[in-house]
Amino acid sequence: MDLRQVYTQIIKEHNGNGYHKHHLKAPTDSKEGVNPSCGDQITLELKIKDNVIMEAAFTGYGCAISQASADMMIDIIEGKDIHEARKLISLFMRMIRNELTEEDDIELLEDATALKDIAHMPARVKCAVLGWHTLEEMLP
Ligand SMILES: [Zn+2]
Numbered sequence: 001m002d003l004r005q006v007y008t009q010i011i012k013e014h015n016g017n018g019y020h021k022h023h024l025k026a027p028t029d030s031k032e033g034v035n036p037s038c039g040d041q042i043t044l045e046l047k048i049k050d051n052v053i054m055e056a057a058f059t060g061y062g063c064a065i066s067q068a069s070a071d072m073m074i075d076i077i078e079g080k081d082i083h084e085a086r087k088l089i090s091l092f093m094r095m096i097r098n099e100l101t102e103e104d105d106i107e108l109l110e111d112a113t114a115l116k117d118i119a120h121m122p123a124r125v126k127c128a129v130l131g132w133h134t135l136e137e138m139l140p
Helices: 009-017 064-077 082-096 106-120 122-138
Strands: 029-035 040-049 052-061
Touching (some): 052 064, 052 082, 064 122
16 A cells, blocks of 8 residues: 555644644653654653543654654543543554454544554554554553
């Protein structure tokens, strides 16, 4: 599959605007994630209080998919408790690995559903999951 087919407007928009691409004032945790196979790097910052992700932001560089995916992820995990965030990470991973079941409702992933076709592009999977893997490792 040609990469252009998944470069939808939504991916361009998140990569170009980076709505959540900045530093938090007082993060409770931060973690770096790297994807050497593409040269992607992100540092995710979280502010967690009473098991709720109050705020999240990231900085980094790399391909449009890695940066847009982190931005889309933060859109949906801000305000969620850790249990809900874990469920969303798991849902995203199943979507990217083409392992969705009938019970899965990918609409919960909002803009991140634009990355669905990455499941057919093994070389880009690590780009798409970089932010989500980093978040998973940070959750207490
Ligand atoms: Zn990449």
